Amino acid sequence: MFILKSRNIIDGVKEKAMENGIIVVKGEKIEFVGEDSSFKGNRRGAEVIDFEEKTIMPGMMDAHVHPSFNGEPDFWDIVLTKTDPYRTVKALVNLQNDLIAGFTTIRALGEKSDIDIALREAIDQGLVKGPRMVCAGKNITVTGGHTDLNFVPDIKNEQGLGGVTVDGTEEMQKAVRAQIKAGADLIKLMVTGGVTSKGSGPTTQYMSEEEISAAVKEAHNLGKKVTVHAQGAGGIKSSVLAGVDCIEHGYYLDREIASLMAEKGVFYVPTWKAGSSILKEEIKAQLPDYILEKAEKIKEVSLDSFRYAIEENVSIVAGTDVGCPFNHHGENAQELELMVKAGLSEIEAIKTATKNAAVCFGVEEFTGTLETGKFADIICVDGNPLKDIKACQKVTFVMKNGEVVVNNGKSVLPL
Numbered sequence: 156m157f158i159l160k161s162r163n164i165i166d167g168v169k170e171k172a173m174e175n176g177i178i179v180v181k182g183e184k185i186e187f188v189g190e191d192s193s194f195k196g197n198r199r200g201a202e203v204i205d206f207e208e209k210t211i212m213p214g215m216m217d218a219h220v221h222p223s224f225n226g227e228p229d230f231w232d233i234v235l236t237k238t239d240p241y242r243t244v245k246a247l248v249n250l251q252n253d254l255i256a257g258f259t260t261i262r263a264l265g266e267k268s269d270i271d272i273a274l275r276e277a278i279d280q281g282l283v284k285g286p287r288m289v290c291a292g293k294n295i296t297v298t299g300g301h302t303d304l305n306f307v308p309d310i311k312n313e314q315g316l317g318g319v320t321v322d323g324t325e326e327m328q329k330a331v332r333a334q335i336k337a338g339a340d341l342i343k344l345m346v347t348g349g350v351t352s353k354g355s356g357p358t359t360q361y362m363s364e365e366e367i368s369a370a371v372k373e374a375h376n377l378g379k380k381v382t383v384h385a386q387g388a389g390g391i392k393s394s395v396l397a398g399v400d401c402i403e404h405g406y407y408l409d410r411e412i413a414s415l416m417a418e419k420g421v422f423y424v425p426t427w428k429a430g431s432s433i434l435k436e437e438i439k440a441q442l443p444d445y446i447l448e449k450a451e452k453i454k455e456v457s458l459d460s461f462r463y464a465i466e467e468n469v470s471i472v473a474g475t476d477v478g479c480p481f482n483h484h485g486e487n488a489q490e491l492e493l494m495v496k497a498g499l500s501e502i503e504a505i506k507t508a509t510k511n512a513a514v515c516f517g518v519e520e521f522t523g524t525l526e527t528g529k530f531a532d533i534i535c536v537d538g539n540p541l542k543d544i545k546a547c548q549k550v551t552f553v554m555k556n557g558e559v560v561v562n563n564g565k566s567v568l569p570l
């Protein structure tokens with residue numbers, strides 16, 4: 156049993172922080188959140204940790220993680236040349252770094268050989284320590300689409316990035332069923348081209364509305380959500396009309412689509428960190444022209460898209476795309492700083508990585524906010540993130556499921 160005290164507690168529900176409160180943790184769960192004097196339960200044997208000026212908040216969530224790479228400039232190298240056992244070990248280390256950075260829940264969006272699903276099971280069974288995971292397993296694309304390795308002769312997505320390539324509604328339905336049978340918690344579709352793939356542009360829509368619709372119908376029928384990599388306006392609109400639950404990137408979102416997303420309750424994961432990681436001056440020089448040109452164009456348009464999303468009240472969720480070039484595990488909280496730079500208030504930015512994310516992932520019943528009865532997924536950060544959002548990058552304490560993972564700024568995870 157723990158009693159966590161602080162002058163500043165952000166519970167992820169209220170707009171303001173609670174002053175001088177306590178959180179009582181019993182076993183895996185939160186037993187009480189409120190004023191010290193209002194807790195009438197038994198305190199015997201409790202370990203009391205007083206964080207004083209530091210801020211307690213819910214464990215953060217990252218909606219867009221690639222477990223097995225870690226910012227390598229050419230991730231195709233990792234994808235194409237490393238074995239699955241190597242990638243599994245690497246993915247575990249990367250995921251532990253997300254957890255140490257205060258991200259107690261992550262959504263894995265596309266992994267070869269269902270490595271993410273295997274790690275989720277191992278973590279849930281207590282074999283290894285890691286964040287709570289919501290897994291897409293293999294991503295699904297179409298011939299010539301993003302991640303179908305159309306720029307490497309004679310290599311298909313299946314052998315390379317390890318997703319599935321389908322064409323037509325029947326193949327789509329079969330692929331969705333196979334993913335869910337393999338243990339996927341949600342389905343990830345590659346609707347448009349992307350920044351990092353050669354020969355496919357962000358605004359080109361590869362997957363048809365009928366194909367997306369077939370995936371949504373099957374996934375929803377089996378009780379699973381669908382998220383889509385969609386960057387150009389056409390691809391985003393088709394996805395929203397087809398009934399998807401969430402849009403990743405959405406760089407060319409316009410006001411009309413934003414309004415439709417708000418109406419239909421479709422979540423938006425703008426992945427600011429993906430673009431900002433590769434557009435740093437020292438890094439730009441190392442990038443091939445085909446990536447740099449696309450990234451610079453996107454930087455121009457995506458600020459407007461984000462403004463439309465805010466103005467139309469779209470539910471925004473923090474997702475970093477960590478793993479992609481120059482985008483490292485453990486730096487996940489930079490996304491919140493970028494959200495504030497792009498126009499959100501500090502508390503709204505925090506909600507994108509807590510409450511909103513929990514609803515988007517479908518785990519809001521048991522985590523995402525500091526409330527009685529939820530799992531004790533709790534962090535403490537140095538400073539007050541409501542004044543300076545960068546405080547979320549200074550995590551000094553992490554608890555997942557009532558178990559301490561980081562204490563006094565040091566990881567206590569077993570190697």
Ligand SMILES: [Zn+2]
Pocket residue numbers: 219221264476
């Ligand atoms: Zn991604």
